[in-house]
Amino acid sequence: MASTRALCRLATSRTAAVRPAVFARGFASVSDTKARDPISKAGEALAPDASRAPIPESKTSTVKEAAPTKDAKMKTFHIYRWNPDEPTSKPKMQSYELDLNKTGPMMLDALIRIKNEIDPTLTFRRSCREGICGSCAMNIDGVNTLACLCRIPTEEKKESRIYPLPHMYIVKDLVPDMTIFYKQYRSVKPYLQRSTPAPDGREYRQTKEDRKKLDGLYECILCACCSTSCPSYWWNQEEYLGPAVLLQSYRWIADSRDEKRAERQDALNNSMSLYRCHTILNCSRTCPKGLNPALAIAEIKKSMAFT
Amino acid sequence: MASVMRPGLLRQSFASPAASQRVFSTFTSSAARQSSPLIQQLRPAFARDAVPKATRIAAFHATQRQQILPPLPQKIEGSVNTAVPVPNPDYSHGSYHWSFERLLAAGLVPLTVAPFAAGTLNPLTDSILCALLVLHSHIGFESCIIDYFPEKRIPKLRVAAHWALRIATVGLGVALYSFETNDVGITELVARLWHA
Numbered sequence: 001m002a003s004t005r006a007l008c009r010l011a012t013s014r015t016a017a018v019r020p021a022v023f024a025r026g027f028a029s030v031s032d033t034k035a036r037d038p039i040s041k042a043g044e045a046l047a048p049d050a051s052r053a054p055i056p057e058s059k060t061s062t063v064k065e066a067a068p069t070k071d072a073k074m075k076t077f078h079i080y081r082w083n084p085d086e087p088t089s090k091p092k093m094q095s096y097e098l099d100l101n102k103t104g105p106m107m108l109d110a111l112i113r114i115k116n117e118i119d120p121t122l123t124f125r126r127s128c129r130e131g132i133c134g135s136c137a138m139n140i141d142g143v144n145t146l147a148c149l150c151r152i153p154t155e156e157k158k159e160s161r162i163y164p165l166p167h168m169y170i171v172k173d174l175v176p177d178m179t180i181f182y183k184q185y186r187s188v189k190p191y192l193q194r195s196t197p198a199p200d201g202r203e204y205r206q207t208k209e210d211r212k213k214l215d216g217l218y219e220c221i222l223c224a225c226c227s228t229s230c231p232s233y234w235w236n237q238e239e240y241l242g243p244a245v246l247l248q249s250y251r252w253i254a255d256s257r258d259e260k261r262a263e264r265q266d267a268l269n270n271s272m273s274l275y276r277c278h279t280i281l282n283c284s285r286t287c288p289k290g291l292n293p294a295l296a297i298a299e300i301k302k303s304m305a306f307t
Numbered sequence: 308m309a310s311v312m313r314p315g316l317l318r319q320s321f322a323s324p325a326a327s328q329r330v331f332s333t334f335t336s337s338a339a340r341q342s343s344p345l346i347q348q349l350r351p352a353f354a355r356d357a358v359p360k361a362t363r364i365a366a367f368h369a370t371q372r373q374q375i376l377p378p379l380p381q382k383i384e385g386s387v388n389t390a391v392p393v394p395n396p397d398y399s400h401g402s403y404h405w406s407f408e409r410l411l412a413a414g415l416v417p418l419t420v421a422p423f424a425a426g427t428l429n430p431l432t433d434s435i436l437c438a439l440l441v442l443h444s445h446i447g448f449e450s451c452i453i454d455y456f457p458e459k460r461i462p463k464l465r466v467a468a469h470w471a472l473r474i475a476t477v478g479l480g481v482a483l484y485s486f487e488t489n490d491v492g493i494t495e496l497v498a499r500l501w502h503a
Contacts, residue, residue, distance in 0.1 A: 169381045179387050187390035235454055238391075269401035270394045271453060278450070304402040305409070 054080055054091035062095035063118050072099040075152065076159040077110060079122065084172050091170075093161075094119070100154060107162070108136050108147040111174075123173040131288065134223030138174050139163040144225035145288045165228040167237070181224050184241050188249040188267065193260040210256040217251035217296060219289055220244065226283035226293050232276040239272035243283035243293035246274060250296040253303065265304050274300060376460055404446075411443045422494040433492045437483040440493075445476040 057078045065074070074097050082091035096114050103113050108126055115122045125135040129148045136147040140162050143150075152160065168176035198204050227233050227242030241249070246268075253264050268274040274297070283293040384392065418436045422428050449472060456465040486493065 169378075177381065179383055180391070183383075183385075183387075183389065183391045187393050232454065236457065238459075241391075266396040267393045269396040269398055271397065271400040271404070273394065275401060275405055276454065278454075301402075301405060305406045306402075 054082070054093050057093040057095050060092045060094055062097060064097045065099050065118070069099070069101075071101075073101050073154070073156055074098065075100050075154075075156050077114070077162060078159060079111075079114075079162045079174070080164060081122070081173050082170055083121075094122075095159075100152065100156070103152070105151055106148050107140055107150040107152055107160070110152055110160075111136075111147060111162070123175055125175055132221060134221035137165055137223040137225045137228075137288075139166055139228075144229045144286045146223060146225070149288050165224060167234040168224075168228060176224075176228075178224060180237060181222075181227065181242070181244070184245045185222065185248060188241070188245055188252070188264070189260075190248050190252060192252075192255070192258055193263075194257065195259055204257040206256045213254050213256075214251060216291055217247060217254065220247055220251070220291055221289060222248075223288065225286050225288055226291075229282040229286040230277075231280055231282070232278060236272060236276050240276035241268075241273050243277070243297060246277070246300060247291065247293040247296045250300050253300060265300075268300065269304060274304075277301075376457070379460075408443075408446050411439055411446065415439050415443055423498070428492065428494050428498070430487070430492060433494050434487055437487060437493060438480075441476060441480045441483065444479070445472065448472050448475075 062076070065072070077096045077098060078093045079096065080091060081094045083089065096118055098110055098113060098118075103110050106129075108129060111122065111124055112126070115124075124138065124147070126148065127133040127135040129136075131146050131149040134146065137144065138147055140147065140150050141153075141160055144165060147162075162174065164170055164174045165176045168178070171177050192204070194204065222244060224242075224244055226247075227244045230243055232240055233242040249264060249268065252258050253261055258264075277294075277297050279294060279298070281294050284291075284295070287293065415436070418432060418439060422432060422436075449469070452465065452468045452472060456468055458465055483493065486496075490496075491499070
């Protein structure tokens with residue numbers, strides 16, 4: 001139907017002046033492969049932009065183990081790489097082949113081995129290697145977890161993909177910029193706020209039942225896996241606080257020793273800070289510590305409803 | 308071809324002769340002159356491999372040509388060590404709005420089920436159902452607009468979307484009102500469609 005297409009294009013060329021580029025959908029094509037190249041390709045030739053999809057693994061090299069043995073269990077890892085020293089370069093997927101027999105069981109072991117023996121330029125955060133510090137949070141095979149707690153699947157045929165936390169600005173390779181996350185955490189005033197002293201002048205005490213209410217809230221390590229798995233947080237990162245910060249906000253709202261419950265609730269009482277949560281539940285699904293941020297958010301909403 | 312829709316790009320595409328060939332590909336149907344990809348698939352495998360990859364069958368794409376809201380360079384309000392600004396409490400857009408939304412949704416459940424369960428169709432419940440439906444859908448779509456049209460990036464588009472939603476809601480209300488008064492009503496409509 002080339003004639004219909006031609007007529008369509010003639011018609012749309014008239015309205016091109018008043019139609020914003022955002023609405024200019026391309027026409028689909030079966031035979032002409034070059035026609036499907038996005039306009040961004042021409043635009044990139046003029047003004048390269050680092051913030052777009054990385055060069056896929058089919059177009060980049062594979063770095064292999066130095067001295068493979070005969071019964072080596074080789075597994076391929078595709079890791080997101082971007083170098084801020086070349087800010088206009090596209091991010092790319094670098095492939096590494098590792099012998100699983102020489103590597104520890106967790107993804108972090110694989111990353112450390114790559115950095116030590118194969119490619120020292122690979123950059124990632126890590127600290128405790130036991131899932132308590134929250135530094136090594138990254139997106140592994142589509143799931144936001146801690147690399148030190150994520151076992152390497154032993155099937156050699158499956159190729160693992162390691163990306164940084166989704167929809168965050170990237171400092172380098174797998175290191176996201178957590179600035180806004182920490183600023184949001186600071187904004188909920190995550191400390192005990194009390195104007196009256198303790199009744200007998202000693203510690204601020206609470207009953208065992210009250211202390212039990214904090215279980216599942218205080219264990220949060222602020223790894224940001226949940227917040228960066230939330231689509232609402234992706235689209236409204238500046239205004240929506242995200243499940244991690246809301247969980248911590250509830251930790252203080254639910255604390256019986258805290259006296260500023262009303263102020264904490266008022267801080268959340270606007271259209272964006274709390275109520276962009278639409279119970280997508282990605283957060284609870286992905287929490288590497290097994291916490292339930294969605295439940296905490298529901299409890300906050302319940303405590304604020306009809307009051 | 309993109310350059311036809313954006314005249315500014317036409318000049319650049321003409322810079323490379325291969326590109327200018329492609330600009331007129333539909334008019335001169337050069338693709339038809341080479342064998343069409345469908346016919347190529349019917350050829351034996353050795354002939355297929357001899358054909359250059361570019362003329363093989365392309366996967367059928369319908370993706371956007373350009374990003375809708377590409378990320379801006381990072382901007383930090385205040386310094387790295389200051390908190391994100393806490394907005395003033397706005398109950399009407401916060402907890403009251405949420406409570407009202409849930410009440411509506413909860414109220415809609417029995418209103419929708421009851422007429423069909425009971426078998427009888429009361430025009431009063433029908434009209435309450437219509438009213439609640441209009442409000443429920445308005446609030447639902449408003450939430451979508453707030454989610455997907457950030458005020459700081461596309462303020463005019465967001466305002467336009469809100470007004471389009473308001474006009475649509477009023478239109479829906481008028482339409483349902485006329486349908487209820489002049490015609491059978493939506494529960495009767497559903498019942499008839501079901502048994503038709």
